Each structure stands twice: as structure tokens, then as C-alpha cells.
Amino acid sequence: MKTYSLAVLAALTLSACTEWSANKDTPSDATTSSNDNGSKKGAVVRPPTDPYPSTYKPYLSHTTLLTGATVLTATGERIDNGAVLFIAGKISAVGAADQMTAPDGAVVIDAAGKWITPGIIDIHSHLGVYPSPGMASTSDGNEATSPNTSQVWAEHSVWPQDAGFTRALAGGVTSMQILPGSANLFGGRSAILKNVPSRTAQGMKFPGAPYGLKMACGENPKRVYGEKGGPSTRMANFSHYRAAWIEAAGYKKKWEDYFEKMEKGGEDAEKAEPPTRDLKLETLASVLAGDININMHCYRADEMVQVLDMAKEFGYKVTTFHHAVEAYKAADYLAENGVCAAVWADWWGFKLEAYDGIRENAALVHAQPNSCTIIHSDSASGIQRLNQDAGKAMAAGANIGIDVPPEIGVKWITANPAKAMGILDQTGTLEVGKMADITVWNGNPFSVYAKAEQVFIDGALMYDRSDPARSPRMDFEIGQEDNGFTGGAGQ
Amino acid sequence: MTAKFLITAFSAVALTLVTAAQAQTVAIMNGRVHTVGGSGVIENGDVIMRGGVIVEVGQDLQAPPGAQVIDASGKIVTPGFFAPFSSIGLQEISSDRESNDAGPRDGFVLGAALDVVDAYDPSTTLLSINRAGGITRALSTPQNGEHLFAGRAAVIDLSGAPQSVTKAHAAQVAVLGYSGARMSGDTRMGSLAVIREYFDEALSYTADPRDYARRYHDGRFAITDLKALGPVVAGRQPLIISASRASDIRGLLRLKNEYRLKVILLGGSEAWQVAKELAAANVPVILDPLSNLPGQFEDLGATLKNAALLHGAGVKIAFYNPPGFGAHNLRALPQLAGNAVAEGLPYDAAIAALTINPAEMFGLQNQLGSLQAGKIADVVIWDGDPLELSSQPSAVFISGRETSLENRQTRLRDRYRDLSRGDLPHAYRGKK
Structure with a gap:
């Protein structure tokens, strides 16, 4: 049985601050910081790391005790007749119901017969960038104009009025990573969001979450660019990646040389000019510096292993292979390299590189020591039922003797994606001190009949299946005469 | 007996x-x-x-x-469960033209005349994979190129036997709604006008084929298409026709009355708004019970309650997977049905939607769809x-x-259970 020590994970997920990029403590909107002599002339110029900062703030929450439920903590523990207490939006206690008392004034919810999990997390979503309605004018998910578009940031395409966010909420989803599409070798930066409606994308951004970079292997780039100047082959895919990493390393070095001169001071510092910013290389250099997580769309096992060598060649880390349909063929490599596999339960055959998909994929990845299995959606429909996809994958494992009980399987859609997205220190498990991102189900969440009944995000009740007033409805959907039905999230 | x-x-x-x-x-x-x-x-x-x-x-x-x-x-x-709409047997890999016969490229001349029996391949791996999920029969359906009529579908069994077509020409397939409009000058007025013209010509053709051939001049509809539409305008062959918006469905019902068609509605994300009319007109609906997003303006009313509401109004329903994943994952139909149950569809109605309802839609209710003496033994x-x-x-x-x-x-699963190097490479391991 695999359990994660929180401390170990926290160390893994904290972004390293490097010389070339600004210190994370710097006010996010600062583009310069003064050096010791304080003179304007000697100011060190640093590229901003967070120019579109999160403005997300938790909504009103009440001290609440959910009690009498089956609690899956996503740390590997299952508590029958358990309880979860949260205060001021943070989890304050998790344990046996009979050992927990509600503080004065707390809301007490009898959750007997219910199941409680951390809020569901999708590491692979295109909500907001391929929103509903899916029209040519809203198709903002794939800047398919060049094989390397590391300069684009998904958050600049996210339309916060996408009705898909509300449907995902009714599926228990509290956080997600929005990725650019997969036409490009380098697709651009991801946005990690809390699933709380906002007028702005910034209002949804997960505070403190690191950026991800979307990359893609195989068929898509060569198909899209085969007749547009390349790459038209898998070998050219690699030559393009490698050339980009070499260029990024040079760019990073230029900035480091500049910082070094400024630090030494004296005449060199007086003359030093900061390099010209290049958004594309800035993203790639941040990957090399360990500040951005790599999310690599890669179906075939042989390509995954090539990518792992490339990562060693240039000194970066692949965090997660997405759509890893053949992960089961290289599950040992993935585990040894500490790479997560984000998979569907049963999608296959829609293209040749997905031909060898099997339902036991997730379980076979999971069966390796120190592995990291994630169930992802890549779909505005699938994100509403990640619990069901996990349920199917768990059942497939059970059929071949790989037992994945609910308290373990739940990690595939909570703790593991949180780890891979760099937010496990804040959410993804029911542990004291974490955000009270909690989904209450009307039964075992891995049953086809299960429904999320209540969804709390930072302790605020954002969805209640029995209360239309707790069901968000996006601007696009209001005032559509005769089309209103159950309303918003639970439609 | x-x-x-x-x-x-x-x-x-x-x-x-x-x-x-x-x-x-x-x-x-x-x-x-x-x-x-x-x-x-x-x-x-x-x-x-x-x-x-x-x-x-x-x-x-x-x-x-x-x-x-x-x-x-x-x-x-x-x-055995019956999948009422997919291109199973016509494709191995969806996105590779080399292994996909489900529909013609744009510009191909024929539509209604296309016959899946001519392309159906019982050796496809999709059969055994979906069979293992309890699916025993399916309607193998052509996909539209740029004609409103996609061609003639056939009921097949999933045995993979060389002779596994249960019923050829079980239905004709056509599109309305936005998909139909796109093929008809990008307007719904175009698609309805073209469909009526097809039906009028088909009636004219079937009334006197020789006379029609004498008068025929190139550049309009292919005679073979009109010939294929004969059983449709005679009300003998079901016409599966896709539409989502309530007003499109009402238009479809008008069309049905004008030409006395036997219609099966496909999709119908807003069908619940027209449930009474559909029930009265005896039009069954093949739907995706998970459709609940306003993917287009025509889907604004999409809701997870669609299946339960249609059933409640007396409409016969069956399920299909969302387009794109249909043929490969027919084995997910029971999951779709389970979701419909969770949204209020009675359990028995969900089982009927997977069995007897599709059998009825294609005129096979006396042979398939239930466990009764005399019926074909499809049993799971x-x-x-x-x-x-x-x-x-x-x-x-x-x-x-x-x-x-x-x-x-x-086989793949068994081959890669053990990733250790072994005495010989993985390519030598396991059953073929």
C-alpha cells in the first residue's frame, strides 16, 4: 500500500526559486527590485513571475461538522462513521464521528449514509478555452500556428462564463488544470483554477499554484504541421524539442550572467544591460529552472521513454504524461523516474497511437512501487464523472487481482493530480490545515448511481443538489426562455 | 412449434x-x-x-x-444488449482514413445509396472488445459525408462470424439541425428544402422508374440515391434522423406527416420539450443520456433528465455514445443507462432501452430484445x-x-503484466 508523507510531498511540490527568476516573495506586480545601494541606476531588472495574479478569495463559510459519513481522506485512510470539521475554510479535524464534537455555533450536517472525499481535481481540462457553446468564435484552446507556442498562456483564453464549469462542479470538481490543446510540440502555459465562478479568469486562479507547460508527442504535431513546414515525422518532433531546449538554456544563461554581474557590482554592473525578454524562452527557461511543471501529451510507451531521456539531456523533469494510453507498457520506467501517468479508463482506438489502450492501464501503472496514477478527463462531459472513470479503472484492476479499494482509488482523482499540479500542500486530501475543498456524495462515489450532493470549496457551499440557489448559472444560460430547466450546475 | x-x-x-x-x-x-x-x-x-x-x-x-x-x-x-447507433464494423481506427470506411470524404457523389453491408468487416477487433462488455447486436451506421443522407444501416451481431449481418437495410440515416444546415448552404431552410426535394424525386422515381430515367438529366440527384430512398418514402424503412433543437424536432414531425415516414430521432438534446408530440407520433429517440452542455445554441435545453422525461411521456428510448467514441466503446452503454437511472429513469426502462427498444426500432422485436421462448438466444x-x-x-x-x-x-494486458526482462522479449510472450 502506498501512502504519501505530507512532508515529502510538500518538498516535491514547492517550486524552487532560482537565481534567474524573481524571488517568489517579491510582490507579484513588481517588475524590478532594488539592490543594496538603492540607486535607480543599479536596479536589477527581473522578469515578472506573476503578472496576472490570482484575485481568488474564498466565499463565506461557516464552521461546519459533517458527521456520520464514510470518509475517504485520500491519504489512504477510510473512516467508516467518520466526520470532518472545518473552520474558517480550513479543515480542522478528521476522524471518527463519535470522537468529534461540534464547536459552539457550528453547522452540523448529518451525513449518515453519505460518502465524503476531497474535492475532485482534473489535471487535464479545456474548460474555458474550448467552452460551451463550442463555436468557431469561442475556439480558443489551440494556437495551432506554430509548433512551438510556449509564449501563450491558457489563462488569457479562459472564458469564465463557460457553462462547463458549472457541470463539472455538479460532478464534485473543485480544482482543475486548464491546458492549451495538443497540436503543438510546445502548446503553452496551463492555468490552474479553483472551480468557483468569477467575472475574471484571475478570480478563479488557484492562489500560489505553479504554472504547467503543455507539450505533445507523436501524431498531433506531425499531422498539424506535416504540410506546414514541419515537423512531419516523430524524429523531427524531437529535433524541434531539442533545438528549443538548447535555445532556452542559452537564454537562461544570459539572464544568469546578467544577475551575476549585477550581484558583483562595480563597473560590470554599471554597464550591464538586462537581456530582452522573450516570452517563449521565458517559459522554457522556467521549466529548466524547475519552476514550471511539464504536462506531456504522449500516448505511446516508446515515445515516453524517449522523452525521459530528453529530459535528462536538458536537465528538466517531466511531471506527468497525459493520455498515457500505453503507460502500462512502460510503467516501470515511469515509476523509477517519478513521473505520473494521467489516463482515461477506457478510451481507445480513435487514432492509431491510442490503439493499444486497455482498461487495466491505470491499475497496472498503480501496481508499480512508487507510481503515480491519475484519471483525467480532457472532456467537458468526462470531467463531470471522473469518479465513474476511476470506478471503471478500479474494477478492471480487481478483475486481474490488483485490488484498489476506494480509499486508494480516490487518490487517482484527488491527491495524485494535486501532487502533479503542485498544489498538494493546499488541497487534494482531507488533512488538517488544508483548504476545505470537500465533496459529499449520496453513496459510494465509484458507483454509477452516485451523485455529488454538496460541494464545498474553501469551506463555502458552492453547490447543493437539493437547493437551486446553490447552483451557479453562467451568463450565457440566463434569460433563455423555455430553456431553463433544473438550472445551472445540475442541468 | x-x-x-x-x-x-x-x-x-x-x-x-x-x-x-x-x-x-x-x-x-x-x-x-x-x-x-x-x-x-x-x-x-x-x-x-x-x-x-x-x-x-x-x-x-x-x-x-x-x-x-x-x-x-x-x-x-x-x-444481450443492443447498440442502436454506431459505425461498428466500418472502422478500426477512427481518425485514419486508411482504416475507416464509415463515411465518404467530401465531394463524393453518393449518399442514400451507400450500404454498410458493402463495407462491414466482421474481423474488426471492436466486436470482441465490445462483446466482452455484454453487447451482442448493433446497428452499424454510415456517417454523413456532405450529403444529408448517409446511407443504409444494417443490424449485425457481434460474433465476428463471416455471416453476421442480421438485417440489411434496417434503416436510412440522415441529419437535420446544424449538421444538416452545414451541408445545405449553411441554413436549416436549405436542409429541409433539399430533403423535401429528395423525397419528391424519390416518390416520382418509385412511381415509374422507367419514365423517370427517360426524363432524368445529370446534375441533380443520383438515381441510385433515389432508388435507395424508395422504402423510406413508402414508410417501410425507418429513417434515423438527427436533430437537437425543439423547433427542429417539431419540423421533423411535420416532415414525417407530410411524407408518412417512419422516423427515429437521433440526439434530441431538447427532445424532452417535445416529449408529448413525439409520443403521440410514435417516434422513438436514440439519445446520449449524458448530454447536458449547451454545446451549440440548439442544445441550450440539454439535460441529464432527458431520458427520464421522455420515458415518462411514453416515448421509446435507446442510448448511443457521444459521437467520436461511439464505435469503440459500445461497452459503455450500460454505464450511460446507469446514469439515466441515477437521474430518474426507472431501472426496468433502462434495461428495455438496452434491449427490446432497439429491437423494436428496427423491426426485430419478434426475434431479439427479450428472453422469451422462440427468440434468438442472445443472452448475457x-x-x-x-x-x-x-x-x-x-x-x-x-x-x-x-x-x-x-x-x-x-492479450495486450496479459503480455505486459510482467515488465521484467525475462528470457525473451515481450514480442515472444503471451497468446497471439
Whole structure:
């Protein structure tokens, strides 16, 4: 049985601050910081790391005790007749119901017969960038104009009025990573969001979450660019990646040389000019510096292993292979390299590189020591039922003797994606001190009949299946005469 | 009696499916039997099949001498599930033209005349993979190129046998709504005008083919397309036609009345708003019960309650997977049905939607869709609730023959269970 020590994970997920990029403590909107002599002339110029900062703030929450439920903590523990207490939006206690008392004034919810999990997390979503309605004018998910578009940031395409966010909420989803599409070798930066409606994308951004970079292997780039100047082959895919990493390393070095001169001071510092910013290389250099997580769309096992060598060649880390349909063929490599596999339960055959998909994929990845299995959606429909996809994958494992009980399987859609997205220190498990991102189900969440009944995000009740007033409805959907039905999230 | 029944029953079927010599005598004993027929659910029920046909269903039956006896205690027995809309058998890999015959490229001249029987390949791996999920019959359907009519669909079985077409020309397929508009000058007015013109020409053709051929001049509709539409305008062959928006569905109902068509609605994300009219017009609906996003303006009313509301109004329903994943994952149909149940569809209605309803849609209700004496023995034994994610078939019979639950995916799984280097590479391991 695999359990994660929180401390170990926290160390893994904290972004390293490097010389070339600004210190994370710097006010996010600062583009310069003064050096010791304080003179304007000697100011060190640093590229901003967070120019579109999160403005997300938790909504009103009440001290609440959910009690009498089956609690899956996503740390590997299952508590029958358990309880979860949260205060001021943070989890304050998790344990046996009979050992927990509600503080004065707390809301007490009898959750007997219910199941409680951390809020569901999708590491692979295109909500907001391929929103509903899916029209040519809203198709903002794939800047398919060049094989390397590391300069684009998904958050600049996210339309916060996408009705898909509300449907995902009714599926228990509290956080997600929005990725650019997969036409490009380098697709651009991801946005990690809390699933709380906002007028702005910034209002949804997960505070403190690191950026991800979307990359893609195989068929898509060569198909899209085969007749547009390349790459038209898998070998050219690699030559393009490698050339980009070499260029990024040079760019990073230029900035480091500049910082070094400024630090030494004296005449060199007086003359030093900061390099010209290049958004594309800035993203790639941040990957090399360990500040951005790599999310690599890669179906075939042989390509995954090539990518792992490339990562060693240039000194970066692949965090997660997405759509890893053949992960089961290289599950040992993935585990040894500490790479997560984000998979569907049963999608296959829609293209040749997905031909060898099997339902036991997730379980076979999971069966390796120190592995990291994630169930992802890549779909505005699938994100509403990640619990069901996990349920199917768990059942497939059970059929071949790989037992994945609910308290373990739940990690595939909570703790593991949180780890891979760099937010496990804040959410993804029911542990004291974490955000009270909690989904209450009307039964075992891995049953086809299960429904999320209540969804709390930072302790605020954002969805209640029995209360239309707790069901968000996006601007696009209001005032559509005769089309209103159950309303918003639970439609 | 049985033999006589078979002769009449099969006369409507284009290609015969069962010969007595092929199939065993099998007695499935003591299961929870969903007959989907007059007997409802039989606890500790038995199903006896012989010669490819169900001969008896009931309680405390005697297994015939020499029968293979299967103890189904603790298990669930259902009719084989019937997938009413997918391009199974026409494609191995969806996105690769080299292995996909489901529909023509743009610019191809024919539409309605296309016949899936000409492309159907029973050797596709999709059959055994989906069979292992309890699917025994399917309508194999053509996909539209740039004609409103996609062609003629066929009911097939998932045995993979060389002769596995149950019923050719079981339905014609067409599109309305935005997809139809896109093929008709980008307006719904265009698609309805073109469809009417097709029907008028088809009527004119069928009234006097020779005279029509004399008057015919190139550049309008292909005569072969009009010929194929003959049974549709005669009201004999069902027309599966896709539409989402309530107003489009009402337009479809007008069209049905104008031409006395036998219509099956496909999609119908707003069909619940037209449920009474659909029920009154006896139009069944093949729907994706998970559709709940306003993907287009025509889907603003999409809701997870669609299946329950349509059923409640008396509309016959069946399920199909969302386009794009249909053919490869027919095995997900029980999951779709389970979701519909979670949104209020009665359980028995969900089972009917997977069995008898599609059989009825294609005129096979006397041969398929329920566990009743005289019917073709498509029978599945499940290790649990067939709609539940953790359940799977432990045996699948098609026309009375037990089929293999192994397939390319189980072979891949077994080959890569052990990733160690071994004495020889993985390419030497496992069954072929």
C-alpha cells in the first residue's frame, strides 16, 4: 500500500526559486527590485513571475461538522462513521464521528449514509478555452500556428462564463488544470483554477499554484504541421524539442550572467544591460529552472521513454504524461523516474497511437512501487464523472487481482493530480490545515448511481443538489426562455 | 412449434443467423433473470436455449439431457444488449482514413445509396472488445459525408462470424439541425428544402422508374440515391434522423406527416420539450443520456433528465455514445443507462432501452430484445448489476453460442503484466 508523507510531498511540490527568476516573495506586480545601494541606476531588472495574479478569495463559510459519513481522506485512510470539521475554510479535524464534537455555533450536517472525499481535481481540462457553446468564435484552446507556442498562456483564453464549469462542479470538481490543446510540440502555459465562478479568469486562479507547460508527442504535431513546414515525422518532433531546449538554456544563461554581474557590482554592473525578454524562452527557461511543471501529451510507451531521456539531456523533469494510453507498457520506467501517468479508463482506438489502450492501464501503472496514477478527463462531459472513470479503472484492476479499494482509488482523482499540479500542500486530501475543498456524495462515489450532493470549496457551499440557489448559472444560460430547466450546475 | 415460428420469424431477416447444428443446448440455472418480456424479473430463474434459440424461460426448469448447465446463482441474466447507433464494423481506427470506411470524404457523389453491408468487416477487433462488455447486436451506421443522407444501416451481431449481418437495410440515416444546415448552404431552410426535394424525386422515381430515367438529366440527384430512398418514402424503412433543437424536432414531425415516414430521432438534446408530440407520433429517440452542455445554441435545453422525461411521456428510448467514441466503446452503454437511472429513469426502462427498444426500432422485436421462448438466444450472464461500473459479463451468448471474452486488449494486458526482462522479449510472450 502506498501512502504519501505530507512532508515529502510538500518538498516535491514547492517550486524552487532560482537565481534567474524573481524571488517568489517579491510582490507579484513588481517588475524590478532594488539592490543594496538603492540607486535607480543599479536596479536589477527581473522578469515578472506573476503578472496576472490570482484575485481568488474564498466565499463565506461557516464552521461546519459533517458527521456520520464514510470518509475517504485520500491519504489512504477510510473512516467508516467518520466526520470532518472545518473552520474558517480550513479543515480542522478528521476522524471518527463519535470522537468529534461540534464547536459552539457550528453547522452540523448529518451525513449518515453519505460518502465524503476531497474535492475532485482534473489535471487535464479545456474548460474555458474550448467552452460551451463550442463555436468557431469561442475556439480558443489551440494556437495551432506554430509548433512551438510556449509564449501563450491558457489563462488569457479562459472564458469564465463557460457553462462547463458549472457541470463539472455538479460532478464534485473543485480544482482543475486548464491546458492549451495538443497540436503543438510546445502548446503553452496551463492555468490552474479553483472551480468557483468569477467575472475574471484571475478570480478563479488557484492562489500560489505553479504554472504547467503543455507539450505533445507523436501524431498531433506531425499531422498539424506535416504540410506546414514541419515537423512531419516523430524524429523531427524531437529535433524541434531539442533545438528549443538548447535555445532556452542559452537564454537562461544570459539572464544568469546578467544577475551575476549585477550581484558583483562595480563597473560590470554599471554597464550591464538586462537581456530582452522573450516570452517563449521565458517559459522554457522556467521549466529548466524547475519552476514550471511539464504536462506531456504522449500516448505511446516508446515515445515516453524517449522523452525521459530528453529530459535528462536538458536537465528538466517531466511531471506527468497525459493520455498515457500505453503507460502500462512502460510503467516501470515511469515509476523509477517519478513521473505520473494521467489516463482515461477506457478510451481507445480513435487514432492509431491510442490503439493499444486497455482498461487495466491505470491499475497496472498503480501496481508499480512508487507510481503515480491519475484519471483525467480532457472532456467537458468526462470531467463531470471522473469518479465513474476511476470506478471503471478500479474494477478492471480487481478483475486481474490488483485490488484498489476506494480509499486508494480516490487518490487517482484527488491527491495524485494535486501532487502533479503542485498544489498538494493546499488541497487534494482531507488533512488538517488544508483548504476545505470537500465533496459529499449520496453513496459510494465509484458507483454509477452516485451523485455529488454538496460541494464545498474553501469551506463555502458552492453547490447543493437539493437547493437551486446553490447552483451557479453562467451568463450565457440566463434569460433563455423555455430553456431553463433544473438550472445551472445540475442541468 | 419452435421450428414453424422460426421460419416465419426469420422470413423478414435478410441474412439468416442461426443453424441448429452450430449452437449448443445450454441451461442457465438459478440466476436473477431480466426477461424484458411478460415474465418481468424472475428470481432463481432458468433460461434454456437450444439450436440458437431460447426454448424455455422460467423457474425450476429441468435442464435437458446433455445440456451444458451453467449455475448462475448470485448472477444476473439479461438479453444481450443492443447498440442502436454506431459505425461498428466500418472502422478500426477512427481518425485514419486508411482504416475507416464509415463515411465518404467530401465531394463524393453518393449518399442514400451507400450500404454498410458493402463495407462491414466482421474481423474488426471492436466486436470482441465490445462483446466482452455484454453487447451482442448493433446497428452499424454510415456517417454523413456532405450529403444529408448517409446511407443504409444494417443490424449485425457481434460474433465476428463471416455471416453476421442480421438485417440489411434496417434503416436510412440522415441529419437535420446544424449538421444538416452545414451541408445545405449553411441554413436549416436549405436542409429541409433539399430533403423535401429528395423525397419528391424519390416518390416520382418509385412511381415509374422507367419514365423517370427517360426524363432524368445529370446534375441533380443520383438515381441510385433515389432508388435507395424508395422504402423510406413508402414508410417501410425507418429513417434515423438527427436533430437537437425543439423547433427542429417539431419540423421533423411535420416532415414525417407530410411524407408518412417512419422516423427515429437521433440526439434530441431538447427532445424532452417535445416529449408529448413525439409520443403521440410514435417516434422513438436514440439519445446520449449524458448530454447536458449547451454545446451549440440548439442544445441550450440539454439535460441529464432527458431520458427520464421522455420515458415518462411514453416515448421509446435507446442510448448511443457521444459521437467520436461511439464505435469503440459500445461497452459503455450500460454505464450511460446507469446514469439515466441515477437521474430518474426507472431501472426496468433502462434495461428495455438496452434491449427490446432497439429491437423494436428496427423491426426485430419478434426475434431479439427479450428472453422469451422462440427468440434468438442472445443472452448475457453478469457478475453483478449490469449497469454498475464494477460489473462485467461472465458469459456472452450470441445466437445460442458462447463467445470468447478474450480479445486484443486482454492479450495486450496479459503480455505486459510482467515488465521484467525475462528470457525473451515481450514480442515472444503471451497468446497471439
